[in-house]
Amino acid sequence: MAERMGFPTSIERVERLTPTLRRFVLRAQKQALPPVSPGSYATLEFGDGEKVYKNAYSIVMRSEDGLELTVIVRLAPQSRGGSRFLHEKGQPGLPVWIGSVANLFPIVKTARRHLLLSAGIGITPFLSYLKKMRSIGADYTLHHFCRPEERSAFDALLSEQDQTRVFVHTGLPSEVGLADWLRDESIATHVYFCGPEGFMKWVEETTHKLGFAPGKVHSEHFFVPEGGRPFEVILARSGRRVSVKADETLLEALELADVDAPCMCRGGACGACEVTVLGGQPDHRDHVLTEAERASGNIILTCVSRAKTDTLTLDL
Amino acid sequence: MGTSELPYRPLTFDTDGRRHLFVRENGMLAFPEGVRPAVFEVWTIEHSSLVKVEPDTGDVQMRSTADLLERLVHRLAREKVGLRLYAAGRPDFLAKVAKVADEAGLCSGEIMLGEPVGPERRVFCVHCDTLHDGVSGDTLMCQGCGTKLSVRNHYSRALGAYMGGGEPAVVIAAMEAVAHG
Ligand code: FES
Numbered sequence: 465m466a467e468r469m470g471f472p473t474s475i476e477r478v479e480r481l482t483p484t485l486r487r488f489v490l491r492a493q494k495q496a497l498p499p500v501s502p503g504s505y506a507t508l509e510f511g512d513g514e515k516v517y518k519n520a521y522s523i524v525m526r527s528e529d530g531l532e533l534t535v536i537v538r539l540a541p542q543s544r545g546g547s548r549f550l551h552e553k554g555q556p557g558l559p560v561w562i563g564s565v566a567n568l569f570p571i572v573k574t575a576r577r578h579l580l581l582s583a584g585i586g587i588t589p590f591l592s593y594l595k596k597m598r599s600i601g602a603d604y605t606l607h608h609f610c611r612p613e614e615r616s617a618f619d620a621l622l623s624e625q626d627q628t629r630v631f632v633h634t635g636l637p638s639e640v641g642l643a644d645w646l647r648d649e650s651i652a653t654h655v656y657f658c659g660p661e662g663f664m665k666w667v668e669e670t671t672h673k674l675g676f677a678p679g680k681v682h683s684e685h686f687f688v689p690e691g692g693r694p695f696e697v698i699l700a701r702s703g704r705r706v707s708v709k710a711d712e713t714l715l716e717a718l719e720l721a722d723v724d725a726p727c728m729c730r731g732g733a734c735g736a737c738e739v740t741v742l743g744g745q746p747d748h749r750d751h752v753l754t755e756a757e758r759a760s761g762n763i764i765l766t767c768v769s770r771a772k773t774d775t776l777t778l779d780l
Numbered sequence: 781m782g783t784s785e786l787p788y789r790p791l792t793f794d795t796d797g798r799r800h801l802f803v804r805e806n807g808m809l810a811f812p813e814g815v816r817p818a819v820f821e822v823w824t825i826e827h828s829s830l831v832k833v834e835p836d837t838g839d840v841q842m843r844s845t846a847d848l849l850e851r852l853v854h855r856l857a858r859e860k861v862g863l864r865l866y867a868a869g870r871p872d873f874l875a876k877v878a879k880v881a882d883e884a885g886l887c888s889g890e891i892m893l894g895e896p897v898g899p900e901r902r903v904f905c906v907h908c909d910t911l912h913d914g915v916s917g918d919t920l921m922c923q924g925c926g927t928k929l930s931v932r933n934h935y936s937r938a939l940g941a942y943m944g945g946g947e948p949a950v951v952i953a954a955m956e957a958v959a960h961g
Contacts, residue, residue, distance in 0.1 A: 576885040651859040652885025675798035675862025677889030 470509075471497055471562040475554055476532065482617040484539045485585065486551055487524070489532050490560050496530030497562065502592040503569035503684070506533060507730055509561040510546075512553065517546035518563065518716070520730045522588035522684075525595070533562070538585040544691045544711045568733050569656070569684040571596065576652035578602060581642070581667055583609040583659030587618065589684055590658070594625055606630045607645075609637060609663065637663065643670050658684040685733055685751035689713045692747070695771040699723065699780045700742050708770070715766040723780055725766055732768035739766055743777030746770075786878060786935055791866050791894040793817055798862030801855075803848060803877055805869025809897070812866050823848055845873060849880055856884035868894040871901045872913055879940040903931050904941035911941055920944065 476491035490508075500506075500523050507520045521535040539551045569589055571578065578597060580590045587608055597604045606625075610618050612634040622630050633640045646655070655676060657667045664685060671681050691711045697718070698705055708717040715737055718725040728736035732750035741762050748758050750765040757763055764776070791812035793800060799819040802811060807824050821838035825848055842848040856865075865886060867877040874893045881891040900914045910924030918931050922944065929944030936943065 574885075647860065647862075649861045650885075651856065651861055651863055651890065653861060672796065675796060675864075677796075677887050679887035679889050680861075 470564065471495070473497070473533070473560050473562055475556050475558045475560060477556060478554060481536065481621065482614050485536055485614075485617065486539075486554070487534060487536050488550065488554060488560075489534050490562070492531045497526060497533055498565045499530070500526045500533075500565055500592070501567050502571050502596045503589045504565055504567040504592070505569075505589075505729065505731075506535065506565045507563040507728075508535070509563055510554070510558060511549065515545065515549075517549055518719075518730060519546040522592075523565070524588055524591045536585065536588050536591075544689070544713075564728065566728060566734070568729060569658070569682065571656075572654050572682065575654035576603065577650060577654070578604040579646075579649060579653050579655045580604060580606040581609075581637075581655065581657040581659075582606070583637075583663040584611075584614075586657070586659030586663070586684075587621070588658075590656070591621070593656070594622075594630070598626060604629060607637075607642060608632045609659070610634060637666055637670075643674070646670060646676075647674050654680050654682065656682045656684075689730075689732065689749065689768040692770045695773070696775045697771075698743070698775055698777040700777055701780060713767060714764070714770060714776075718766060718780070725780065727767055730767045732765055735765065737765050737767045738763050740779035741776060742779055744771055744773040744775050746776065747772045786871075786874060786893055786937075787888065788874070788893050788895050791868060791892055793866075794864045794889070794892070797864030797890075800864050800866065802866040802868070803852065804867070805845070805873045805897075809868040809894075812892070812894075823851070845876065849876055852877065852880050853884070856880065856886070859884070864890060864892065866892045866894065869896070870898040871896040875902055875935070875937075875940045879937060882937055901931065902941040903929065903944040904936065904939050905929055906943055906945045911939075912944070915942075915944075922946075 472493045473490040474493065475488055477489040479487040481487055504523045505520045506523055507518060509516060509518045511517050521537060523533055524536055525534040537547050537550050540547050571593060580593060582590050590606060594606065606629065608618055610632065615632060615634050618632050622632065655671055657664065664683060694708055694710045696705055696707045697714065706717050706721045708714050715725055715727055715730065725739065726737050728734045732752065735752040741764050745761055746764040747770045749768040752765060753763065793812045793814040800817050801821045803823045805825050823840045823842055825845060826841040826843065865881055867874050874896055878891060878893060900916045903912045903915045903920065905922040905924055905927065907927050908922065908925035910922055912920060912923060915931065920929050922929050927946040929946060932943045932945060934943050
């Protein structure tokens with residue numbers, strides 16, 4: 465690959481929010497970082513001599529001068545190492561390369577009212593939303609769901625917000641009455657949600673049942689891909705074979721083998737990494753492909769999806 | 781809202797809606813296709829005393845388009861999530877309903893416009909801002925400034941009208957070809 469795109473930064477400050485959540489402030493070494501909008505994420509590359517990790521994280525804040533970006537990283541139990549590395553070795557001074565910045569989850573400018581629903585780490589895109597919405601005097605409400613032991617951390621994280629619009633709950637959405645609140649929303653309300661899979665599914669089903677039009681419901685199914693059983697890919701154009709280890713993604717394996725594979729979000733959310741499958745059966749884990757595309761079995765998003773068969777033949 | 785053609789299509793009940801409101805310009809216009817939902821209301825503009833009243837439908841008769849639109853504004857301002865709005869009538873009527881729905885914050889899956897009946901359109905003169913209702917041809921004489929206007933394909937939701945301009949038709953055709961690539 466030709467010139468390396470991106471921005472060199474290093475960790476400036478680290479703050480432990482809870483045992484599993486850490487806030488990192490990254491400082492640009494040279495020029496200002498690209499502009500961001502509420503909901504933007506950045507792809508970060510970091511590591512040690514042994515391994516390079518590439519993960520995408522929601523941007524919580526960009527400083528006025530554009531030199532600092534803040535992200536919050538959750539230590540995922542199923543982490544393939546990236547989040548764990550940042551939690552264990554992410555100290556001030558560690559170099560972090562910002563590969564790209566993009567937004568798949570923007571605020572709908574024309575919306576009259578915004579209802580934000582998050583659970584756990586899903587709060588991160590909304591931290592930048594809240595700032596923006598407050599500054600423009602928008603009509604919004606946030607309901608955040610977390611475990612009882614994390615409550616104080618999230619209360620602290622949200623302490624500077626407008627307390628009449630921001631609510632933290634330790635009960636399940638179905639227990640605290642979220643369905644009734646949703647039912648009571650005006651027809652002009654747009655709903656945004658982000659969180660773990662179970663939460664996402666509940667909100668998806670509930671909003672659908674209540675008659676929210678698809679154009680009013682926005683979600684970010686952003687996640688750090690999990691590992692799985694190893695498999696082998698055959699690159700049809702060159703006949704090369706690349707093995708994908710249990711703790712690496714298909715995309716990472718391709719990159720390591722110097723294959724020029726497309727990608728953007730690295731979290732199964734954008735669809736940029738789509739590749740044609742010529743043989744074998746994909747194990748789809750993204751949130752982009754339609755049911756029909758999944759069933760056809762002839763495309764795969766390499767950043768998160770794996771294989772059900774021992775080999776997968778790709779049009780690469 | 782930008783400018784575009786209004787998205788007309790044959791009306792069908794959207795089973796994902798929880799409450800359904802059908803507004804129509806006259807009593808001859810058919811209900812949306814499909815199984816009639818449990819919560820269904822019809823608002824009809826009564827142009828004559830011969831209008832058939834459908835029983836058990838939450839049928840409401842309105843005196844005029846203005847009356848219907850005014851009530852629609854109030855209704856949508858109080859409306860909760862889950863409503864589907866269907867409209868049938870002439871292009872003018874559909875345009876006005878679409879504008880009210882837009883302003884109330886409805887999105888494309890919540891407002892359905894049936895295939896327009898009759899060719900009349902509302903036309904806005906780009907030279908002097910005069911609005912002309914019920915224009916049936918592709919050209920007209922502007923009542924405000926006297927320019928001979930050609931009606932363009934572009935519709936402004938903000939104005940609820942098609943644009944009429946004084947350029948010769950060939951120039952407009954060329955401009956539209958460029959705009960549409
Ligand atoms: S890179 Fe975005 S879905 Fe794979």
